[in-house]
Amino acid sequence: MAYFRSETQRPDFVKLEEEILELWDSEDTFERSVNQRKGGKKFVFIEGPPTANGLPHPGHILTRVVKDLVLRYRTMQGYYVERKAGWDTHGLPVEIEVEKNLRINTKGEIENYGIEKFNKKCKDSVFRYEKEWVNATKRVGFWIDMDSPYITFDNKYIESVWWSLKEIWKKGLLYKGHKVVPYCPRCETTLSSHEVAQGYRDVEDPSIYVKFKLKQPDTYLLAWTTTPWTLLGNIALAVHPENRYVKVRVKARTKEEDLILAESRLDVLESEYEIIEGYTGSDLADLEYERLFDFATIEGGDSQKVVTADFVTLEEGTGVVHIAPAFGEDDYGLCRDKKLGFSQPVNAEGRFTSEVPPLEGMFVKDADRPIIEMLDQRGILYKEERYSHSYPFCWRCGSPLLYYARESWFIAMKSLRDNLIANNEKINWYPAYLKHGRFGNFIDNIEDWALSRERFWGTPLNIWICANCGKEFCVGSVKELKARAKNSVSSDLHRPYIDDVVFECDDCGGEMRRVDDVIDCWYDSGAAPFAQWHYPFEKDAFERNFPADFITEAIDQTRGWFYSLLAISTTIFDTAPYLNVLSLGHILDEKGVKMSKSKGNVVDITSTLDKEGADALRWYFFTAGPLSDDVRFTEKGILEKQKKFLNTLWNSYFFFVTYAVIDEFNPNEKKIPMEKRNAMDRWIISRLNTLTKEVIDSIERFEIHVAARKMEEFVINDLSNWYIRRSRRRFWIVEADFDKDSAYITLFEVLVSLCKLLAPFVPFVTEHIYQKLVRGVSDDVLESVHLCDYPSPEESFIDTELEDSMALTSKLVEAGRRARADAGIKIRQPLKEVVVVCSDKKRKNVERLVGVLKDELNVNEVRFEDDAFVAADAYKQVEVDDDTALFLDTYLDKGLIEEGLVRDLVRRLQGMRKDLDLEYTAKIRIMYEGDAEVKEAIDRFSDYIRTETLAESIEEGKPSESGDKIYEKDWKIGKKEVHLAIKQ
RNA sequence: GGGCUCGUAGCUUAGCCUGGUUGGAGCGCUCGGCUGAUAACCGAGAGGUCUGGAGUUCAAAUCUCCGCGGGCCCA
Incomplete structure (x- = not known):
């Protein structure tokens, strides 16, 4: 009885894989592979949750198979590796999808449509492609528990997120400030950086040189701007502390006046000038100037003075930069650091407010012209030019975006910078250069985390503020929410239900209402280490699974998930949430360009899986190059x-x-x-x-x-x-x-x-x-290879000397073949001997494998000699390496020629067997015709021929009959003609 | 615009950290050979300004700097 089943020679890998998937399904192989390791050492993994509102693309597949590889490997090594799937479900991209479907654009339209209905649509939309994700995940063999995944919109998940925010709030790290964000005034929406990046266009804008009057007669600082409308929000002028600045005297319309600008930017001046004085930028610091427009109120600090800033460049403009904290991120940060004031004369629609009567209600971009005219009339416009640059526009409606300070809640990450750096030290980064490179640099210069979003579909920010006295309260659990609420609490923690929940102020008895915002969905996913286990409301699972041993995602997550995990873990636990992180490269198309929907070069991975199968795809990814490379x-x-x-x-x-x-x-x-x-x-x-x-x-x-x-x-x-x-x-x-x-x-x-x-x-x-x-x-074996232990090397079976010997033998074989090729003698022709000239040590090594050498080179003898060997003429010499040479005896006697002829005959007969597609064990009978030498050779070697070809007989002559059972062919071997026939 | 990263034969790549024999492979191509597991294999050959330039050095694919191109992140 046979113990093995015969197998097909050409497998259909796709079909095979589908059968294996069914096998795993029916035998719960995945679950068993995990559970049988229970009690063993733990290996903790966190799934970076994908968003299922789009189809999985090749990059997702790569991360999925890499995760799978590592987790299967650890499991086979005996680790207990739980694998909980996760879904990222909140955020602006989801809202945008829904807006598109509803054909609406603005927040106002969403409010009119109804937040309740809108959020319901969002919730439905996030699992639109769940089936495709689940299928693709299974199909490529990624073993992960998709039956009980964590979902960021679940109440339990939100409750954990709230708990963590309350911890941060209690530490005094959650505060309200302003954030300058790209903002579409038409859609009344801030845009994510990804959306902004889509909308850059080259445009021409006015660029003007404005004279800011110092508090000395006829002396001005000359500043340059491409956004005249922002001048209404001017608070300061910035110079570079180390640059050279000069005061020059120029002729104005009627009189002479003095202008201050960077020495290296003097060529912006249009008239003759005379240098009066020179300074460094820091000499100019704290100089005060007269306000350009005396309209908007300025709150919270000084204004109209010169400050120094490193971001001032001398590549364009005058080296004197107009600073408006409401309209620029650098500007805002600078004013905050220098404790300067703030002024916001523009409303949410991008129109000037009543604080600016001459321009009230005017859209800011339309105000450029009147502002320039006002400056000109007052004689403080030095000159006007046109300026080409790339500027972001709203990808939806095409409006120019405004950089615009909005109220926002922040986590004070800057104050935790040293903790972030220390915790990063505990992490192994692959590739290592990320640790102190891209990631290290990022946290060295970390800014506070702008947490809030003025949107609808997200984890509601759990802060309530008293309308009367301004007292804040942060809710940390559902229990607390219910205890504080004056009215009933919905079972859904999302907007709009949560918006209706009001508290009574402890201090003044006033009504406390929740702030309108939701939070950044990066916070959601960054909370996964504990929120996926509903910590601290349920404790065990989290405590077993923190910190993680391993996470992996693509390189773009460096400042995304890799950071948000570390940031949250640092604020709450002051430790690293993961110990090893593997950053993967991206998938490019065959020309080396990134795949994107707009370019239409995204490969459909399902067609690959249907044609070549998952193993081929996986093996391609794993062998292509370092995983960190594209x-x-x-x-x-x-x-x-x-x-x-x-x-x-x-x-x-x-x-x-x-x-x-x-x-x-x-x-x-x-x-x-x-x-x-x-x-x-x-x-x-x-x-x-x-x-x-x-x-x-x-x-x-x-x-x-x-x-x-x-x-x-x-x-x-x-x-x-x-x-x-x-x-x-x-x-x-x-x-x-x-x-x-x-x-x-x-x-x-x-x-x-x-x-x-x-x-x-x-x-x-x-x-x-x-x-x-x-x-x-x-019998009595494990049912799956994935239930087995991973092999470990058996040292006693490793014989490096033998491996070296084989390597040398293989080199000798190559050399021998070269010698044959040089001499024009084919390998099928047996030769008498080969002589190897080498050291004693090598000789000993090769001697144990001499049979291999004889066989491969088809020689009857292998002889070893030392340097003194002198070869006869018939020997063909080739070099093997520095101290090894090989000599092939090319002399053919009658016996060798006969042997060669027989080998040729056998080769032809085997070919004929193959032509007939005979079973390997099928017997045949042979008939032949040829000259006397052929007959002599066949007679001498008939045993050999019969053994090799499984022939029962070998006879001279032609078959008398013909038909299916007889296969005949004429051959030319060298110069001889031979007729061969096979009878089955 | 800034930071990080990659760039080696037509294609996929090794070597680079730690400078030093004529820069290795595989696919494809040409020629020859071998073949009863293999759309396989073996031998020979053509094909490389190691992205361009400069520098350091006795010596640079390798180290440094400046460009060019791809990628990512940030502006």
Whole structure:
């Protein structure tokens, strides 16, 4: 009885994968792989939650298979690896999708439509592509628990987020300030940076040089701006502290006047000038000037003075920069740092308020012209030009965006800078340069986190303020909310329900109402380490799972999720929330350009999965290069992986099964100790164990591509093209044989180990092979390769000397083939001998593998000599390396020629067998016609020919009949003509 | 505009950290060979201004600086 089932030679990998998916489903293999490790060491992973309101693209697939690889690997190593899926569900992108569908644009329109209905639509929309995500996730083999995922819009999740915000609030780190944001005055919406980036266009704007009068007669600071309307909000003028500035005397319309500007910007002056004085920027600090427009009220500090700022450049303008904190982020930050005042003469629609009577109600961009005219009339416009630059416009409606200070809530991250830096030190970054590079630089210069969003669909900001006395209160739980509420509390914590909840002020008895804002959805996902477990309302799961051992996402998350996790964890727990972070590159199209919807070059991953399958795709990603590098996506590349690697692996397995079936080989009955196996066997086992070591080392360093490439080389070169090719004949022996058993048991062991090694990388084909090789054959074994332990190297099986010997032998084989090619003698022609001239040490190494050398070079003898060897004329010499040379005896005697002829005949006969597609074990009868030399050779070697071709007889002559059972062919071998016939 | 990162044969890439034999592979191409697991394999060959330039050095793909191009983040 056969122990193995025969196998198809050309697998349909896609079908195979679908069958494996069904197997895993029906046997709960994933759940069991996790649960059987319960009680073992923990390996904690956090899923960075994707948003399911768009289809998964190739980049998502990459992160999913990398996560899967690492988690399967750790699981097989015995770790208990829980894997909770997560969904990111809040935020502006979701709202924008819904707005598009409703064909509305502005906040006003949303309010008219109804926040309740709007948020319901948002909630429905976030799982629009859930099915596609779940399918893709399963299809590529990412094992993660999608049945009980964390969802950021869940009440429990929100409650945990509220708890954390209250912790921050209690520490006094949550405060209200202003944030300058890109703002569309028409849509009345702030835009995310991603949206802003979409809308840059080159435009021409007025650029004006304005004279700010100092408190000395006829002396002015000359400033430059491309947004005249912002002059109404001017608070200060900035100069660079170290730059050179000069006072120059110029002729104005009627009189002379003095202007101050940067020395290197003097060429902006249009008239003759005379330099009066020079200063550095810091000399100018604190100079006071007269207010340009005396309209808007200024609150909260000084104004109309010169300050220094490092961001002032000398590439354009005058080196004197007009500062309006309401309209520029740098400006706002500078005024805050220098404790200057603030003025906001523009309303939410981008129109001047009643504080500016001459311009009241006018849209700011339309006010540029009247403002320039006003300045000109007052004689303080030095000159006007046009200026081309790129400026952001609203991607929806095309309005120019305004940078605009809005009230906003902040987390005081700047005050925690040292803690962030210290906690970052606890994290291993892959690649390492991110730690002190991009990420380190970012937190070195960290700014406070603008947390609030004036929007609808998000976690409501849990702060209530007393309308009467201004007292703040932050709610930290649902229980607290209910306890404080004067009215009933909805079971849904979202807007608009939460907006109706009012408290009574402890201090004055006034009515406390919630601020209108929701929070940044980056805070939601950054809270995942605890919010996914509903901490602290439920404690166990979080305490087991913090901090995480591992997270991975693409490089763009450096300032996104990687940061928000660290920021929140630092404010609340003052520790790092993850210990290892692997940053991945992006997927580019085949030209090396990023994939984007607008370019239309996004590859449809499902078609790849339907054609080449998940293993080929995974293997392509894992071998393409360092995971931290961008990778070009080409279908050709994936197909090549399937052909080269998967097919070779398959064929190695197929070869084994084919002969194991014929021989009824049973691995359970044969135990052959390593020392009794031949050198070839010990070599491949040694290589396998060396490989195991290298693979583990590489995975531990997250050098996934190194591990994968080493395995690929092993499969193709060592196993398939060397071990199996060299060992083939051992499997062909018909009768029971010790050496044959050694070969079987060795190949079997290698294949099974290899499956385990490869299982985290290509989980489908390895599972299939395991099922056929192990599960179907032996009782009492684990039901899945993914339930097995990951191999660990068996040091006693590693024989580096033997590996070196084989490497040298292989070099000698190559050299011998070169010599044959030089001499024009084909390999099929046997030769008398080859002489190897080398050191004693090498000789000893090669001697144990001399059979391999003889076989590969088709020579009858291998002889070793020292340097003194002098070759006869017939010897062809080739160099092997520095101290090794090889001499091939090219002399052919009659016997050798006959042998060669016979080899040629056998080769033709084997070809004919293949033409007939005969079973490997089918017997044949041979008839031939040829000259006397052919007959003589065949007579002499007839035993050999019959063994090789499984012939029962070999006769001279032509078959008398013809038909299906007879196959005849004329051959030309060298100069001889031979007729061959095969009878079945 | 700023920061970070990548750029090696037609394509995919090793080597770069720690400078030093004629810069290795694979795919594709040409020629020859081999072939009863393999759309495989083996040998020879063509194909490289190692993105451009400058510098450091006895010596640079490798270290430094300045460009160019791709990518990411931020303005």
